[in-house]
Amino acid sequence: xxxxxxxxxxxxxxxxxxxxxxxxxxxxxxxxxxxxxxxxxxxxxxxxxxxxxxxxxxxxxxxxxxxxxxxxxxxxxxxxxxxxxxxxxxxxxxxxxxxxxxxxxxxxxxxxxxxxxxxxxxxxxxxxxxxxxxxxxxxxxxxxxxxxxxxxxxxxxxxxxxxxxxxxxxxxxxxxxxxxxxxxxxxxxxxxxxxxxxxxxxxxxxxxxxxxxxxxxxxxxxxxxxxxxxxxxxxxxxxxxxxxxxxxxxxxxxxxxxxxxxxxxxxxxxxxxxxxxxxxxxxxxxxxxxxxxxxxxxxxxxxxxxxxxxxxxxxxxxxxxxxxxxxxxxxxxxxxxxxxxxxxxxxxxxxxxxxxxxxxxxxxxxxxxxxxxxxxxxxxxxxxxxxxxxxxxxxxxxxxxxxxxxxxxxx
Numbered sequence: 001x002x003x004x005x006x007x008x009x010x011x012x013x014x015x016x017x018x019x020x021x022x023x024x025x026x027x028x029x030x031x032x033x034x035x036x037x038x039x040x041x042x043x044x045x046x047x048x049x050x051x052x053x054x055x056x057x058x059x060x061x062x063x064x065x066x067x068x069x070x071x072x073x074x075x076x077x078x079x080x081x082x083x084x085x086x087x088x089x090x091x092x093x094x095x096x097x098x099x100x101x102x103x104x105x106x107x108x109x110x111x112x113x114x115x116x117x118x119x120x121x122x123x124x125x126x127x128x129x130x131x132x133x134x135x136x137x138x139x140x141x142x143x144x145x146x147x148x149x150x151x152x153x154x155x156x157x158x159x160x161x162x163x164x165x166x167x168x169x170x171x172x173x174x175x176x177x178x179x180x181x182x183x184x185x186x187x188x189x190x191x192x193x194x195x196x197x198x199x200x201x202x203x204x205x206x207x208x209x210x211x212x213x214x215x216x217x218x219x220x221x222x223x224x225x226x227x228x229x230x231x232x233x234x235x236x237x238x239x240x241x242x243x244x245x246x247x248x249x250x251x252x253x254x255x256x257x258x259x260x261x262x263x264x265x266x267x268x269x270x271x272x273x274x275x276x277x278x279x280x281x282x283x284x285x286x287x288x289x290x291x292x293x294x295x296x297x298x299x300x301x302x303x304x305x306x307x308x309x310x311x312x313x314x315x316x317x318x319x320x321x322x323x324x325x326x327x328x329x330x331x332x333x334x335x336x337x338x339x340x341x342x343x344x345x346x347x348x349x350x351x352x353x354x355x356x357x358x359x360x361x362x363x364x365x366x367x368x369x370x371x372x373x374x375x376x377x378x379x380x381x382x383x384x385x386x387x388x389x390x391x392x393x394x395x396x397x398x399x400x401x402x403x404x405x406x407x408x409x410x411x
Contacts (some may be wrong), residue, residue: 029044029045029046029047029048029069029072029090030044030045031043031044031045031074031077031088033074033077033078033079033086033088034079034180035079037180039177039179039180040177040180040181040182041079041080041086041176041177041180042077042079042080042086042088042102042174042175042176042177043150043172043173043174043177043182044088044100044171044172044173044174045170045171045172045173046168046169046170046171046172046173047168047169047170047171047317048166048167048168048169049065049066049067049166049167049301050065050066050067050116050118050164050165050166050167051063051064051065051066051164051165051167051274051282052064052065052066052118052126052163052164052165053163053164054120054126054129054130054131054163055129055130055131056127056128056129056130057128057129057130058128059130062126062127062128062263063263063264063274064125064126064265065263065264065265065272065274065284066093066096066118066125067270067272067286068093068267068269068270069090069092069093070092071092072090072091072092073090073091073092074088074089074090074091075089075091076089077089077090080102080104080175080176085101085102085103085104085112086101086102086175086176087099087100087101087102088100093125094119094122094124094125095117095118095119095121095122095134096116096117096118096119097115097116097117098114098115098116098117099114099115099116100113100114100115100173101113101114101115102175102176104147104175104176105144107146107147108144108145108146108147109144109145109147109175109176110141110142110143110144110145111141111142111143111145111151111173111175112140112141112142113138113139113140113141114138114139114141114159114166115136115137115138115139116136116137116139116164116166117134117135117136117137118134118135118164119133119134119135120132120133120135121133121134123229124229127228127229135162137161137162137164139159139161139166141159143189145174145187146187147176147178148178148183148185149174149183149185149186149187150172150173150174150182150183150184150185150186150187151171151172151173151174151186151187151189152171152172152186152187152188152189152192153168153169153171153188153189153191153192154169154170154171154192155169155189155191155192156168156169156191156301156303156313156314156315157169157171157189157191158303158313165282167301167315169315171189217254218239218241218349219239219240219241219254219255219256219349220239220254220256220257220258221237221238221239221257221349221350222237222238222239222240222255222257222258222260223236223237223257224236224237224238224257224260224262224273224275225262225361226262226263226264226265226266226271226272226273228265228266231358231360231361232358232361233266233271233355233356233358234264234266234271234273234287234353234354234355234356234358235329235352235353235354235358235361235362235363236262236273236285236352236353236354236355237350237351237352237353238348238349238350238351238352238353239254239255239348239349239350239351240254240255240275240283240346240347240348240349241253241254241255241346241347241348241349242254242255242283242302242304242344242345242346243344243345243346243347244304244306244312244343244344245342245343245344246306246310246312246343251306251307253279253280253304255275255277255280255283256277259277259278260275260276260277260280261275261276261277262274262275263276266355266356268289269288269289270286270287270288270289270298271286271287271295271355271356272284272285272286272287273285273287273355279304279305280302280303280304280305281303281304281305281311281313282301282302282303283300283301283302283304284299284300284301284302285297285299285300285353286298286299286300286301286317287322287353287355287356289326289356292326293325293326294323294324294325294326295322295323295324295325295326295330295355295356296319296320296321296322296323296324297319297320297321297322297338297353298317298318298319298320299315299316299317299318299319300315300316300319300338300340300346301314301315301316302314302315302340302344312343312344314340314341314343314344316340316341319338319340321336321338322351322353324366324367325367326356326357327356327357327364328354328364328365328366328367329352329353329354329363329364329365329366329367330351330352330353330354330366330367330369331351331352331366331367331368331369332348332351332352332368332369332370333349333350333351334369334370335347335348335349336348336351336369352366
């Protein structure tokens with residue numbers, strides 16, 4: 001029996017399903033696999049997305065991102081027995097499959113390998129693909145976890161092979177669950193250990209401040225677009241400045257639109273703009289539809305090469321910026337800040353985006369961010385006017401009262 005549930009970020013409710021899973025990219029996937037006695041034998045919760053680069057019939061290349069796992073199934077998922085190891089088997093979209101293999105040792109188990117398959121014969125997802133058929137990417141993982149521990153890795157992990165980039169984060173998994181009870185003892189990945197096991201040092205003198213980056217000039221505004229089989233489906237104009245803090249060292253990176261490539265995809269409920277360049281592996285802006293009548297920036301994923309040779313990567317799929325009605329664009333000429341995390345912010349300049357309902361490759365009427373300021377100015381102005389009227393009424397009352405007393409004094 002396979003039962004699984006799809007849970008959004010904490011605080012927004014829980015949906016339990018069996019055999020069919022409906023999801024969008026901002027949701028965590030959660031699998032609770034049970035045996036014949038209906039006891040949990042394998043548990044997993046994670047978030048992921050995929051980026052696939054493929055060659056087209058005109059010898060160019062296109063990139064497609066997969067982050068919508070609606071109508072997914074887990075047929076073939078297996079707890080394992082004396083002859084076969086456990087597996088998570090997931091099918092989604094049109095011809096996609098994803099398999100995780102586990103193996104057991106004497107006192108530990110392995111998250112052994114991950115296999116991802118996609119079908120380039122699907123002309124909707126892979127328009128003009130030169131090579132047709134099912135392609136499979138196999139990645140050896142080899143995470144070794146003590147038996148009766150749950151593996152946890154909240155940090156972003158990336159696998160790259162054969163033109164496929166796989167991203168995973170918020171991963172919690174335990175194979176070979178004992179007595180039907182998922183363990184509370186966590187075995188952390190190295191990235192999470194770095195974040196959680198740093199011992200605080202009590203300074204004996206005034207600590208040196210975090211390095212402050214040299215202020216940079218305003219970035220150049222770039223024009224970006226995403227096309228689908230029906231033409232242009234996403235438009236974006238913006239100047240971008242990345243603010244990164246790593247190991248107490250702050251960096252500021254201005255994105256040069258002249259050396260930046262834009263790719264992405266558009267769906268009915270989600271849209272992706274991916275920017276990449278010489279020092280940017282990827283910078284993803286993921287838009288979503290809410291209440292069937294508005295769009296907003298829901299998610300940002302980034303991986304950037306820093307000057308010291310290290311790579312800074314982070315993801316946040318619980319944002320709420322650039323809100324506007326469907327059928328319009330969002331515009332803000334003043335500087336804005338998108339706070340992705342405490343270590344990463346994006347400053348935007350001369351911003352205008354439209355991720356849905358683009359007609360003839362042109363922007364629709366814009367909702368200006370200054371309208372938000374007007375929402376505060378109007379009540380303040382009305383309040384000031386009412387206060388002025390009240391003062392005038394009080395002055396008239398006291399003047400009239402004074403004259404009235406003066407008239408009595410004449411008799």
